[in-house]
Amino acid sequence: MTREAADSPSAAGSRPSRIVPPQARALLPLVLPALLIGVGSSLVLSGISWVAERLEHWLWGTLPNGLGVSGTSAGWTLAMLTAAGLAAGLIVWKFPGHTGPDPATRGLVDPPLPVGILPGVLLAAVVTLAGGVSLGPENPITSINVALAYALGMKFMPRAPGNAWVSLAVAGTVGALFGTPVAAALILSEASGGPDPRPLWDRLFAPVFAAGAGSLTTVLTATPALTVHSTPYPGPRLIDAVSAMVIASAAAVVALAAVYVFPHVHRGFHRLGHPVLMLTAGGLVLGALGVLGGQLTLFKGLDQMRELTADPGAHSAGNLLLLALVKLAALVVAACCGFQGGRIFPAVFIGVALGMFAHALVTAVPMPVAIAAAVLGVLLATTRQGWLSLFVAAVLAADVHLLPLLCVAALPAWFVVTGRPEMLIKSPPPGSALSGEASRRSVD
Structure with a gap:
């Protein structure tokens, strides 16, 4: 190229494109929103979790002690779960929007809810977490963060596609939940969407940035809890691969039994026709299950699984099976009512x-x-998300030598679950107390 050609306006105009390609320039405007949404998602998670934990300690410790009863007694467990159901039912009944669609019809990645519904969702989530209900925080907190990010994003950057705000909020929340952005990238890589010609990492750039901001905020302000104590793994053996495949597949079969029961339990609760009746009855059943399985089968399960693995010799095989089945039943009841x-x-x-x-x-x-193999099988059956299930099982094991075994074990377990029903209600029963506009007319 001659000096004249190099100094020409056309050459000067093309120089920035060579330094910063158009694809990279298109990603830059998303950096600041991704950072803000990631940090904000983590703070929302931390704030709601903090409130729920303080309320939990008061309900299950301070209050019963003040009344001269044991917070671990059968009577208190039954009373607290029933009261949690009544409180949640009143929130669904009286709050604007009735906390949105039936939770049994919603997954982790769903369209944004109207902002006016969020106070009810927030209070209902706190009741669930503090009241001992066998559900985790991920779905309602993700819904809250998605709704807020979507509303603010469309107000301040209306030209950006709406699904971009959904992806950023989901990624930020999942990154905060697990303390790493990897889980968010895996979930979003499985999420269905329209055709997009961009390379995968161009599509994941902003969500992974949001997930990184969310996970880093969580790591700096709290301690991620997805760990258990276990004996060290001595090293891979061929027989271990066979064992992992058998255990993962068997665990998937057990969890699939709950998946098949799920719509029938859901239909049974919704025949009661009113959210207060449904949730109070659900709380009563959960209380009875809590009495049967003990305190380890209450709440979301993170602290309880660490307590369970801290002293494995304290539990017989029969007791461990009872804990698993009671918790599985409690999960189905809590999600259905x-x-x-x-x-x-x-x-x-x-x-x-x-x-x-x-x-x-x-x-x-x-x-x-x-x-690790059993966690993999149960998650494959209940979430139907392969990458997330593999990630959680690997993180829980905290040993890189187990990863090849888990990859192999995932294949027969996936063969067991693929094509089967999902633990999700595709459409609520007609006239259901949690079925949108029809429900609003029926309970108002």
Whole structure:
């Protein structure tokens, strides 16, 4: 190229494009929104979790002690779960928008809710978390963050596509929940969407940035809790791969039984026709299950699974199976009767209990292999998200040597669950107390 050509306006105009390609320039405007949404998502999660934890300590510790009763007694457990159901039912009945669509019809990544519904969703989520209900925080908090990000994003950057705000909020919340952006990238890579010709990492650039901001905020302000204590894994063996495949597939079959029961339980509660009746009845059933399974089967399950694995010798094989089945039943009841909450964390507890049960039956199977494989199988059946299930099982195991075994174990377990019904109600029963406009007319 001659000097004249190099100094020409056309050459000067093309120079910035060579330095910063158009694809990269298109990503830059998303950096600041991704940062703000990621940090904001983490703060919302931390704030709601903090309030729920303070309320939980008061309800299950300070209050019963003040009344001279035990917070772990059967009577208190039954009373608290029933009261939680009544409180949640009153919130659904009286708050604007009735906390939105039936939680049993919503997944982790869903369209944004109207902002006016969020106070009811927030209060209902706090009741779920503090009241001992067997559901996690992921679904309602993701819904809150998605609604806020969408409303603010469309106000201040109306030309940006609406699904961009949904992706950023989901990524920021998932990154905050798990303390790493990897889970968010895996979930969004599985989410269905329209055709997009951009490379995968161009599509994931802003969401991963939001997830990184959310996870870093959580790591700096709190301690991610998705860990359990287990004996060290001695190293990979061929027999361990076979054991992992069997355990993951068996755990998936157990969880699929709950998936098949799910719509029938949902239909049964919705025949009561009113959210107060549905949720109070659900709370009563959860209280009875809590009495049967004990305190370990209450709440979202993270602290409880650490307590369970801290002293595995304290639990017989029969008791471990009982814990897993009671928690599975509690998850189904809580999700079907209308409580706001997610299913991932309770499903992890179920997998941990089933894995310990498998190890108790066949002690030659290393505990880390049994737990990780069972968690993988339960999550595949209940979430139908392969990458997320593999990620959670691998993080829980905290041993890179288990990853090849889990990848192999995921294949037969996926064969078991693929094409089966999902733990999700596609459309609520007609006239249901949580079925949108029809419900609003029926309960108002």
